[in-house]
Amino acid sequence: MDLWLFYVLLSGVILQIVCCLPVQELQERNEDSGIDQDIFDINEALGLNLFEGDIKLDERPERNSIIGNEYRWPHTIPYVLEDSLDMNAKGLILNAFEQYRLKSCIDFKPWEGEANYISVFKGSGCWSSVGNRRKGRQELSIGANCDRIGTIEHEFLHALGFWHEQSRSDRDDYVTIMRDRIQEGKEGNFNKYDDKRSDFLNVPYDYNSVMHYSKNAFRNGTEPTIVTNIPAFIDVIGQRMDFSEYDIRKLSRLYNCTSSLSFMETCSFEFENVCGMIQSTEDNADWQRITQVPSGPQTDHTYVGICQETGYLMHFNTSAGSVSDRAVLESRFLYPKRGFQCLQFYYYNSGSESDQLNVLVKEYTDASPNGTQRLVKTIQGSPAGYWELHHVSLNVASKFRVVFEGIKGPDGSNGGLSIDDINLSETQCPHHVWHIRNFTQVVSSATTQYSPPFYSPKGYAFQIGLLPTSSFNLHIHLHLISGANDDRLQWPCAWQQATVLLLDQHPDIRQRMSNQRSITTDPSQLVYDRPDNVGMVATFPNGTEFMRGPATEFSSFITQQRLESREFVKEDSIFILTTVEDISHLISTQPNSTAVTPTTATSVCEAYGCQNGGICILEEGKPVCRCPVGADWWYVGEKCEQKGSTQDTVVIAVASSLSIFAVMLIITIVTTSCIKKKYRKKMESLGLQNKTPL
Numbered sequence: 001m002d003l004w005l006f007y008v009l010l011s012g013v014i015l016q017i018v019c020c021l022p023v024q025e026l027q028e029r030n031e032d033s034g035i036d037q038d039i040f041d042i043n044e045a046l047g048l049n050l051f052e053g054d055i056k057l058d059e060r061p062e063r064n065s066i067i068g069n070e071y072r073w074p075h076t077i078p079y080v081l082e083d084s085l086d087m088n089a090k091g092l093i094l095n096a097f098e099q100y101r102l103k104s105c106i107d108f109k110p111w112e113g114e115a116n117y118i119s120v121f122k123g124s125g126c127w128s129s130v131g132n133r134r135k136g137r138q139e140l141s142i143g144a145n146c147d148r149i150g151t152i153e154h155e156f157l158h159a160l161g162f163w164h165e166q167s168r169s170d171r172d173d174y175v176t177i178m179r180d181r182i183q184e185g186k187e188g189n190f191n192k193y194d195d196k197r198s199d200f201l202n203v204p205y206d207y208n209s210v211m212h213y214s215k216n217a218f219r220n221g222t223e224p225t226i227v228t229n230i231p232a233f234i235d236v237i238g239q240r241m242d243f244s245e246y247d248i249r250k251l252s253r254l255y256n257c258t259s260s261l262s263f264m265e266t267c268s269f270e271f272e273n274v275c276g277m278i279q280s281t282e283d284n285a286d287w288q289r290i291t292q293v294p295s296g297p298q299t300d301h302t303y304v305g306i307c308q309e310t311g312y313l314m315h316f317n318t319s320a321g322s323v324s325d326r327a328v329l330e331s332r333f334l335y336p337k338r339g340f341q342c343l344q345f346y347y348y349n350s351g352s353e354s355d356q357l358n359v360l361v362k363e364y365t366d367a368s369p370n371g372t373q374r375l376v377k378t379i380q381g382s383p384a385g386y387w388e389l390h391h392v393s394l395n396v397a398s399k400f401r402v403v404f405e406g407i408k409g410p411d412g413s414n415g416g417l418s419i420d421d422i423n424l425s426e427t428q429c430p431h432h433v434w435h436i437r438n439f440t441q442v443v444s445s446a447t448t449q450y451s452p453p454f455y456s457p458k459g460y461a462f463q464i465g466l467l468p469t470s471s472f473n474l475h476i477h478l479h480l481i482s483g484a485n486d487d488r489l490q491w492p493c494a495w496q497q498a499t500v501l502l503l504d505q506h507p508d509i510r511q512r513m514s515n516q517r518s519i520t521t522d523p524s525q526l527v528y529d530r531p532d533n534v535g536m537v538a539t540f541p542n543g544t545e546f547m548r549g550p551a552t553e554f555s556s557f558i559t560q561q562r563l564e565s566r567e568f569v570k571e572d573s574i575f576i577l578t579t580v581e582d583i584s585h586l587i588s589t590q591p592n593s594t595a596v597t598p599t600t601a602t603s604v605c606e607a608y609g610c611q612n613g614g615i616c617i618l619e620e621g622k623p624v625c626r627c628p629v630g631a632d633w634w635y636v637g638e639k640c641e642q643k644g645s646t647q648d649t650v651v652i653a654v655a656s657s658l659s660i661f662a663v664m665l666i667i668t669i670v671t672t673s674c675i676k677k678k679y680r681k682k683m684e685s686l687g688l689q690n691k692t693p694l
């Protein structure tokens with residue numbers, strides 16, 4: 001008893017020392033120990049002996065096949081997040097679901113008593129079964145260190161019916177398995193399946209797949225076990241950042257997806273119809289579609305650093321005209337399903353500080369059939385010699401248009417306002433953008449760069465540090481710092497999930513494979529206590545002092561090879577996006593099947609019956625079909641009953657608004673290769689009909 005009391009007193013004293021003296025090097029938390037641990041390393045360290053490293057087979061392995069509709073899930077998969085899961089994993093699983101919604105037609109819903117559902121729990125390691133086993137509760141384990149979005153996407157792709165990429169029947173044409181380097185007894189992990197067990201859905205072999213093993217899977221020694229037949233891909237295989245374009249294509253083919261749930265629009269202005277955007281006539285100026293502006297930008301954003309004078313942007317010339325001239329550009333009609341949207345675009349100001357860009361929405365409801373405008377954001381600031389990334393949260397629940405309004409200010413200008421690469425989806429916007437320019441210089445300096453202070457929605461102040469290490473891996477730290485609200489906040493900071501994302505700057509968000517990691521603050525950890533107590537003095541560039549809390553770090557945030565593998569660095573710039581969400585509501589147990597009856601909305605839609613894979617949405621309470629489109633075909637009609645194709649000009653002539661939507665979608669698909677682009681230009685100059693180059 002006495003001893004116990006002694007310990008309590010002692011720990012009290014230690015605590016006091018820790019609280020009141022800024023301590024050097026208070027337990028930094030390193031989330032990845034500097035190693036880019038893959039699923040298979042994690043499972044191996046735990047001594048698991050699963051099929052192919054992370055697949056749980058059941059009693060009937062011989063029938064375990066991607067082929068066969070009985071293994072499919074419904075498009076909306078019921079799930080239970082078990083209490084055993086770590087908080088950070090819970091938050092990340094929900095983020096992974098958002099990626100499925102953005103990129104595919106697969107949705108997830110809390111289990112409400114459906115016959116089959118996925119129970120996500122914290123087992124030993126990261127694993128799943130392949131396909132819907134139809135046995136009621138189907139387990140999927142997200143164990144320690146599996147809390148990474150790419151890993152969660154990987155395990156759910158197994159559950160949806162996918163094997164590993166390198167087990168395809170044609171894999172020997174693309175990779176060489178180095179059998180003598182594989183650990184004894186692990187050779188079975190390199191099996192391949194003939195095309196009766198695994199269908200590759202007519203999609204080419206994909207080194208970029210999130211389902212591919214990494215080069216070092218199951219090795220004994222230091223030499224890779226998988227060598228890619230095209231050497232450039234040796235460091236590409238095994239990525240766990242996000243779905244690849246082909247992962248999504250396969251998922252869409254297997255589940256007959258024709259559109260994604262939360263994606264709405266992308267526009268890079270490469271086609272003359274500017275994605276169906278229209279110039280207003282109630283203003284006194286127009287936006288121009290051009291390739292460059294003498295005073296900047298020299299190239300559009302889509303092709304920056306790739307080819308010059310090929311891509312297009314929209315420009316409002318403020319060096320002409322008079323003060324208060326307005327130029328208004330309106331998007332086509334958009335139909336929201338979820339009620340919240342994130343609009344993202346690149347903006348270049350070469351005009352004057354007083355020129356401004358307003359982002360508005362025009363909402364159409366029964367009460368205002370002609371639309372009412374609402375100003376969402378005004379962007380103003382001094383001209384900068386580069387493309388800036390902007391995010392605007394819209395919260396629109398009815399049919400709407402996005403409106404870009406440029407206004408010329410009183411100051412002199414010899415340029416104007418330009419926009420490019422618009423991205424609209426029904427997702428939450430990231431909270432903060434840290435734009436790091438002169439990236440090569442930062443890398444060569446080998447010193448930590450700190451972001452400006454950011455505030456989370458709850459009011460916590462934090463800062464990100466970025467350090468390119470000698471091995472050229474990016475090392476990311478997160479620090480809580482002293483801030484304006486510290487007196488009224490709860491300490492230690494509890495259950496705030498911070499996500500740091502290095503943006504893949506591919507113009508089409510559906511093809512982006514950004515690299516992200518998340519951490520969740522845990523109130524039992526002293527590192528998340530008040531920075532005034534546990535931090536050290538630091539100074540902002542302007543000389544103001546503040547307290548910087550201990551770091552939580554990802555010392556292997558991204559390797560140099562991966563950094564070079566995508567469009568992370570563009571115009572010598574990178575973007576780091578951060579979001580801090582309060583996930584304390586995820587502590588409570590997920591309510592079980594205490595049935596919420598299906599909403600009338602879904603039943604109205606079910607009864608309406610869109611054909612040919614159209615998706616039903618409710619517009620002003622009435623069901624409307626959004627019809628599928630392909631590369632050179634589309635469906636039109638109230639219930640998508642009629643098919644059109646590029647050969648079929650009659651259909652274009654009688655196009656209803658729905659088919660216009662379809663055509664726009666075809667046209668907005670971005671071509672990223674200059675070759676295609678040049679080819680098209682050549683076609684145009686030859687006076688040939690401009691077919692959609694896909």
Ligand SMILES: *[C@@H]1O[C@H](CO)[C@@H](O)[C@H](O)[C@H]1NC(C)=O
Nearest residue numbers: 182183184185186219220221
């Ligand atoms: C690894 O290789 C060494 C040397 O060839 C061999 O003795 C050892 O058994 C191997 N270990 C495993 C786990 O395969």
Ligand SMILES: *[C@@H]1O[C@H](CO)[C@@H](O)[C@H](O)[C@H]1NC(C)=O
Nearest residue numbers: 069072073075253254255256
């Ligand atoms: C996809 O479409 C095919 C052919 O129409 C059909 O047989 C299959 O059941 C569909 N699959 C899913 C998951 O809806």
Ligand SMILES: *[C@@H]1O[C@H](CO)[C@@H](O)[C@H](O)[C@H]1NC(C)=O
Nearest residue numbers: 292293294315317318319320
């Ligand atoms: C903008 O207008 C000025 C004045 O009319 C003109 O000289 C300039 O070329 C225009 N800029 C562009 C990009 O068209």
Ligand SMILES: *[C@@H]1O[C@H](CO)[C@@H](O)[C@H](O)[C@H]1NC(C)=O
Nearest residue numbers: 365366367368369370371372
């Ligand atoms: C909508 O516009 C039409 C045509 O411009 C007009 O006739 C009608 O009165 C307008 N409705 C409302 C509610 O403003």
Ligand SMILES: *[C@@H]1O[C@H](CO)[C@@H](O)[C@H](O)[C@H]1NC(C)=O
Nearest residue numbers: 435436437438439441442572
């Ligand atoms: C980037 O580097 C260039 C040349 O090295 C320099 O002129 C410029 O000021 C730098 N920009 C920033 C934001 O550091």
Ligand SMILES: *[C@@H]1O[C@H](CO)[C@@H](O)[C@H](O)[C@H]1NC(C)=O
Nearest residue numbers: 452453540541542543544545
């Ligand atoms: C210095 O910079 C910090 C962070 O950017 C800011 O919060 C603070 O107000 C600035 N101090 C002064 C005196 O400008």
Ligand SMILES: *[C@@H]1O[C@H](CO)[C@@H](O)[C@H](O)[C@H]1NC(C)=O
Nearest residue numbers: 112113589590591592593594
């Ligand atoms: C749901 O939870 C309640 C208690 O909260 C429990 O009695 C009931 O058995 C659960 N139902 C199922 C299907 O698990």
Ligand SMILES: CC(=O)N[C@H]1CO[C@H](CO)[C@@H](O)[C@@H]1O
Nearest residue numbers: 342344423425427430503509
């Ligand atoms: C740069 C950026 O924020 N891109 C976003 C595009 O939209 C998707 C969905 O909203 C986001 O996940 C991306 O972060």
Ligand SMILES: [Ca+2]
Nearest residue numbers: 268300302312
């Ligand atoms: Ca462009």
Ligand SMILES: [Ca+2]
Nearest residue numbers: 279280285286
């Ligand atoms: Ca106009």
Ligand SMILES: [Zn+2]
Nearest residue numbers: 054154158164
């Ligand atoms: Zn796997």
